[in-house]
Amino acid sequence: MPHSAKITQSVEKKFAKKICVFLLLWLTSYFIYAQEAITHPSAPPDSAKKKTEIFFSFDARNSFVANKDVRIGGAKIGLEFRDKYRFGLGIYAMDPPIFSQVLLNKGTASEELYIYRIEFSYFGIFAEYVLFSNRKWEFSAPVIFGIGETRLFRSKDRNAKIWETRPKMGVNLIEASITGHYKIVYWLGVGGGFGYRNASTDFALLKEHFDAPIYIMKIKLFIGDIYRHWKKRKE
Template identity: 30%
Template structure:
């Protein structure tokens, strides 16, 4: 009796080769890695940095504007200026002889140097760790019932603000972001009786000036998504 040959072997071999081909293609296909932001050149960045904090039990806004340089898509450094958007009612006792009904507020402003490291992200979004070191001044302002105003002498104040931030690019040249951290205030001289340290949280509008200039020079569409595709 003759044993029939195995006609299915060619088919099995073909399936095996197709499967091996798929595996080889999958292994050769570059995978997307979000741990790197590939930007070899330097570029200028500007931010409208609106911060919020809780001082004396009240949520207050701190208006800021900062600008700097980004290089290798990883590091940023620059300077910014910040000021309290409005006065915060103090918790300290008013000086003796102050008329009844007097309102008092503490105010401050400061100049900050910042550094920022991007540890994960791509062309569209990123997560970073900013650190700010600031120096400024604070004072108390008194509003008397008769309409008079008096301000105390300014005292030097130092700020240390570590935080975590994220942003998302709407278009190539502009994005929005948010984050949170902590502000530690240190006085150079007389300690403020009002605690100016506390949790901070913020929103940002980021203008990528270098990309905006490139879009303008290249006569590209302003509201394009070009350049925001993941790098593979």
């Protein structure tokens, strides 16, 4: 088996193990919550009306990639269960691209210095547990399992008009964070948070760049509340 194929399989196995661990933790918390609900069936009558809701939010985040502060814009949509659990999908892209210097064949007669331009985007599945919530404030712990792709270009001159296109590289990642928001009006909230991103890839340069802290700024639309407000006005 080629060496590169072995590395890829190793990365995939490590990433699969991480996903299994996170899913196990989330399933454990779910069953604990379910057991509490059975043991203490004293929920208010209105809780049955809010078992499941659709929600949407912009999910911009900043991170340190290649020692630079970069913005990763995105949005996510999903379902909320019992005001406590959220699951859904998100899509993200880094803008603008980052640049990184790489010295190839170091210490040899063919040593060359290249500048790599890196573009990055990813698709994510997320799970989120609400830690605290009241009428205006909320704090939660989201985890994103992402499958991404980097587009690589290189040149010896950063101002070059034509860059050599390199093969695309896949990046699997896990982002864990703590976030919070403040509800300004019934349909709109603003918030932020912090966390860490762990990347799995067989390209050392990308691993080095994308393993990094993240901080989050977001605008949240409360679609469920918008719908209930609209429905109430029609009645």
